[in-house]
Amino acid sequence: MRRQLELVVNGEARRLELEDQRSLLSVLRDDLGLYGAKYGCGEGHCGACTVLVDGVPRRSCTTQVGTVAGKEITTVEGLEHDGKLHPVQQAFLEEEAFQCGYCTCGMIMGACGLLRRNPRPTAAQIRTFLDGHLCRCGTYQRIVAAVQRASRLLQGAQP
């Protein structure tokens, strides 16, 4: 059904008239011009479209936009503050935890969700939590290292 929705995306409230059954992914990309979340499979299996909804990782491709009205939606574009990269982004850069980069924004958002819930995850916990994310280029080992580095950065410890 087409209706007025208030979306709070990266801290900014936006009123949009939308079909409320559309995917959050398509609204972010096609209506709001936020391309960080990617289409990979369209059914929630690859994680490339991951964003945070009230701080919790959600697959935006299988999330109907009407269900997240009024909730705090964070995309990768909302992570930087004062022109500085978020520690998770910084850690992914330093560990070179990507190749083609198509999965990276979703992976970073998944990692942000994990670190909010568990600031000091073990390698095994990282693997379990991010199990729903695919990296076809195969940078998994460096992704685990990046999340561990991000954890240290967020603690204020030396990476």
Add this chain to the structure above:
Amino acid sequence: MANYAWPSRDEAQVIGKKTSRLDGVAKSTGTAKYTYDVNLKGQLIAKALGCPHAHCRITKIDTSPALRVPGVVHVEVLRDAGSEIEWQGEILAVVAAETEGAAAEGVKAIRVEYEPLDVFVKDYDLEAAERAGRTSSGGGRVQTEREPGPNDDEDKFADAEIERLLKASKYVVEGFYGIDPITHCCLEPHGSTVEFKDGKLLAYLSTQNVSGTDDGFARDLNLTASDVEVRCDYIGGGFGSKFAPDYWGVAAARISQKTGRPVKFMLDRDLELKLAGNRPSAYLKVRVGADENGVIQVWDSHHWGTGGATGGAVSQNVVPYVLVPKNYRRRVTNIKTNAAPARAWRAPNHPQACAISQTVIDDLARVMGKDSYDVFLANLVNATNGKADVYREQMRIAAELMGWKEKYHLHGKGPRNGSIVEGLGMALHTWGGAANNSSCTLRIRPDGSVESWCGTQDLGTGTRTVCAMVLAETFGLSPADVRVNIGSSKYPVSGASGGSTTVGGVSESHRRAAQDALEKLFALVAPKLEAQAEQLEAVGGRIRVKGAPQRSISWKEACALLGDMPLEVTQSYRSGTPSPLSSSQVAGVQMAHVAVDLETGVVRMKKFVAVQDQGLVINPKTCASQIYGGVCMGIAGALFEQRIMDPETGAFVNCELSDYRLPRLGDVGEIIVHLYEPDSERQRGVVGNGEPPVISPIAAISNAICNATGVRVPVAPYTPQRVLEALQRRA
């Protein structure tokens, strides 16, 4: 002309140093624009109607209901009534609409009637393929130390000689090995956003071949290639499947031409898997005979497989793989199936050839009751690529990193921990990786800024960063000081990124252009420093006299001497030209450590070691990344990935990511990468390494499973079901 060469390891300031990729920030902040992210004003969204049948004839196609769907603007019919369709997913028509939803509705509204035809997809079943008339010869070759006499029938002589050699062998192994087809499964599907305007086409295409796809569009649209610009700044995976505009890209361009609107057409996931690339299967029956040391003396094989509807099994030239005895007979049968044609899949032919022939060496070790390492070592005398010494040293390093000696046990003789047994396996590989054609235009402005243009592309391999590092090295600057422009067909022509040829090509063109430019700059600076141009060097942001570093001027001061005219140089490298900057032919050794659950058949990766030669390493950070990635893709092919087709209907039943299994973070175990770069290899110059690390994993993992269980699981992927079946056969 400059004397092209790389600096020595001691002199190098930038190359050989771990350098973070220049596009890292863009990729981690969402600002990197992939083809899928390109939306043009007023664009139509296109969706495809894929054929539901694997083999049929279209008797009727009616698109008029689609045109009545609100929002649908155009329907492009690609296959008319009467067309024979030979694989499921083949695109019959493309619907372009104002929205994605309308395009999807339009696709659903098209009415098609089909006449079913016979389907064959059982590529593993040679006899069934013969009965179905789906086979053709793929060639073969016989080589024996003893030559047939002038009156001998060659075939009969070969039969007799092979039998004689097998009989004379101390050990004989007879076996069946195989590897199923897999898809490329790029995370960013194939597709494009195109705009036809004023007789020209702008195509944002997800491609590995920016410089080579303009003419593909042009031919169909009756344009010249000069009327087309192809752009690709970022690409979400290609792996050998994205070299062409593809007929669906051309269809999008045609719709744009007809409607006067930009068109965005990206494949949905199921069509991506069905159509946009797969790797041929390979199944092999073989007999080998070895001497008392385990050195294979005779090899007799027949392999078959399919590249889909166009046939095409794995080439006979790479079987047996790398280690080729003096006496061999090999033959190939191509099988035509109702599946989309195969495309180049990272290291075409090699992973399959390695998987079906280096498993034989491991079985020889099993039969002999010997350590696989020793049997591989003994068979290095059969290495046909002149790399036996390199393999020997790489094996030593890999074994140390793996802890092979400490962990190894004979096949099936290791301790059992509950239902878990562990094992080690190894394999080795080779690849060409010679530099591709590449051109680079370089501009140094009087303000000291440096900019380059090259029609190459960065698949995530780090090409941008390599270009910047080579320029920075040459000019004594840092990579951040140079601006690299790639990803447009309007830039100087550079080859497709396939076959590990890019790093060599762009290193050649950028180093040559930079050395030429520097020579010209030195000629301007020399009088200022009261020196000869040949005495100068560019180091640390300054141009200085060699041996007298105090006599120097800054890079900026030097560039100011250009006056108001920038210095512009274009240099090219032609593939195959002997050069001190690049080379070809690499060697690699890999070892796997797995744990197998004898009750469930589940195989877990514990550790994987990859030792890889690639000549001179420009950027160890991105170079190692390629190897990690290659190993992961190899693990995927060994344990997870499999295109599953219904044997009766030919339907691709796992064409969504929910069912098409790929490894996840917890599935790959520990991976150790060792860049093998002694002076002997570094002095060969740059060689590509995108393909080699993906070759050995399947054989190494198969061998590790066999070592753990004492049983060969014949066909990859080694799924729990197949492991259990193999264990039951032994029982």
